[in-house]
Amino acid sequence: MSTxxxxxxxxxxxxxxxxxxxxxxxxDGLLPKGQSRLVLPAMTVVGLALAFLGGPLAPPSGxxxxxxxxxxxxxxxxxxxxxxxxxxxxxxxxxxxxxxxxSPGEYYATICFSTVGAMTIxxxxxxxxxxxxxxxxxxxxxxxxxxxxxxxxxxEAALKYFLLGAFSSAxxxxxxxxxxxVTGSTRYIDVATELQRIGLANGxxxxxxxxxxxxxxxxxxxxxxxxxxxxAYDGAPTPATAFMSVAPKAAAFAAIxxxxxxxxxxxxxxxxxxxxxxxxxxxxxxxxxxxxQMNTKRMLAxxxxxxxxxxxxxxxASAAGPSATAAVLFYVFAYGVMNLGAFACLLYFxxxxxxxxxxxxxxxxxxxxxxxxxxxxxFLFSLTGIPPTxxxxxxxxxxxPVLDAGYAWLAVFIxxxxxxxxxxxxxVVVHMYMYDPDTGAPMVVNTRLLSAALGISxxxxxxxxxxxxxxxxxxxxxxxxxxx
Numbered sequence: 001m002s003t004x005x006x007x008x009x010x011x012x013x014x015x016x017x018x019x020x021x022x023x024x025x026x027x028d029g030l031l032p033k034g035q036s037r038l039v040l041p042a043m044t045v046v047g048l049a050l051a052f053l054g055g056p057l058a059p060p061s062g063x064x065x066x067x068x069x070x071x072x073x074x075x076x077x078x079x080x081x082x083x084x085x086x087x088x089x090x091x092x093x094x095x096x097x098x099x100x101x102x103s104p105g106e107y108y109a110t111i112c113f114s115t116v117g118a119m120t121i122x123x124x125x126x127x128x129x130x131x132x133x134x135x136x137x138x139x140x141x142x143x144x145x146x147x148x149x150x151x152x153x154x155x156e157a158a159l160k161y162f163l164l165g166a167f168s169s170a171x172x173x174x175x176x177x178x179x180x181x182v183t184g185s186t187r188y189i190d191v192a193t194e195l196q197r198i199g200l201a202n203g204x205x206x207x208x209x210x211x212x213x214x215x216x217x218x219x220x221x222x223x224x225x226x227x228x229x230x231x232a233y234d235g236a237p238t239p240a241t242a243f244m245s246v247a248p249k250a251a252a253f254a255a256i257x258x259x260x261x262x263x264x265x266x267x268x269x270x271x272x273x274x275x276x277x278x279x280x281x282x283x284x285x286x287x288x289x290x291x292x293q294m295n296t297k298r299m300l301a302x303x304x305x306x307x308x309x310x311x312x313x314x315x316x317a318s319a320a321g322p323s324a325t326a327a328v329l330f331y332v333f334a335y336g337v338m339n340l341g342a343f344a345c346l347l348y349f350x351x352x353x354x355x356x357x358x359x360x361x362x363x364x365x366x367x368x369x370x371x372x373x374x375x376x377x378x379f380l381f382s383l384t385g386i387p388p389t390x391x392x393x394x395x396x397x398x399x400x401p402v403l404d405a406g407y408a409w410l411a412v413f414i415x416x417x418x419x420x421x422x423x424x425x426x427x428v429v430v431h432m433y434m435y436d437p438d439t440g441a442p443m444v445v446n447t448r449l450l451s452a453a454l455g456i457s458x459x460x461x462x463x464x465x466x467x468x469x470x471x472x473x474x475x476x477x478x479x480x481x482x483x484x
């Protein structure tokens with residue numbers, strides 16, 4: 001028995017989150033409906049907090065489970081990110097779930113199961129572990145997207161996301177199969193050793209690299225593999241959209257960093273140029289389409305594609321060394337805080353008969369809900385990259401390694417795209433503060449828990465923008481295991 005327990009200690013946070021999901025599901029069937037609305041979110045947040053605190057109790061570093069699992073500072077960083085995102089997605093949801101008649105137990109348990117999958121990706125040292133983690137994360141997201149069963153938009157979102165997600169998984173596993181065929185191993189370190197010997201000068205290696213890039217590109221919503229994003233984000237229940245917009249993207253970048261920086265590191269000269277081009281196309285494509293959106297939810301969906309481009313730019317700048325990897329990790333954390341908060345602000349408008357908020361519906365929002373509008377403005381300023389917010393620091397940290405790696409043209413793309421983004425983000429602020437509320441504007445929902453969660457997130461956006469050193473030092477430390 002003690003041997004079994006000792007075996008699980010390295011993955012204690014993952015075990016706690018899994019137990020939390022199971023307990024929430026059981027409690028949902030046992031508790032009266034009135035109590036479950038209050039008890040289940042509290043139970044979920046307590047379980048996630050225990051998982052967060054359980055991280056330091058796990059061994060600090062080393063390989064476990066026959067070398068399929070790696071615990072290091074990179075794993076610890078992403079564990080914390082995923083747990084915090086899941087906790088936030090839990091806190092903003094109770095009122096919405098009650099209004100829309102969505103089972104709270106199913107929602108909170110699905111969030112936790114998806115979080116376990118994302119955490120598994122971060123600790124993988126093998127292509128098999130990585131693929132298991134990706135599917136464990138993605139399948140619950142399909143469920144989240146379609147959880148509002150009687151809403152045709154949610155059904156459409158779930159179906160599109162499922163079909164394109166399954167297609168991308170097939171591409172990815174096919175790429176892994178080619179990689180195994182070329183190198184004879186699924187272990188990152190063995191794959192890297194063999195690729196170091198044979199290089200890129202053969203057809204099968206090129207096919208493997210192309211398939212893996214396309215598969216991971218789908219997961220991260222990189223242009224031209226982004227088509228599922230707007231409809232999936234728009235149709236899904238808004239709390240689920242907030243979680244979908246950040247957690248799977250963070251997990252996709254954890255996978256990209258593990259695979260590219262370790263397994264495919266000998267080919268970095270080849271893939272870094274491809275990722276630089278993908279970064280420029282992704283940020284430009286996302287921003288241009290976001291410019292013409294009149295619905296804020298779809299605008300945020302397209303802008304999330306643009307942010308994928310900014311993060312990809314740091315990935316492409318791998319030649320710059322630790323600063324590039326740290327920039328990716330810092331941006332992922334910052335993006336999680338500000339984008340999840342921005343999507344959650346739309347919950348003020350998401351009542352029965354309304355989906356998201358058009359620009360006209362946002363007219364005079366600052367007079368109807370001053371604190372909510374203030375938090376929304378902070379998130380939009382941060383997404384734009386205006387100081388003193390964490391979004392400004394994140395963009396600054398990306399540009400520096402991009403210049404150091406010799407991609408001056410990509411730095412110009414980042415600066416020009418920041419200007420494009422400023423137009424549509426600040427347009428929302430103008431409608432909230434400089435327009436009078438329209439007659440017949442939809443009712444604004446007001447819940448204390450939502451406002452409190454947004455207040456904490458907005459405060460973090462400012463504090464991390466003024467005092468970013470601790471977070472950056474943590475990101476640098478987390479990047480160390482990827483540097484060889």
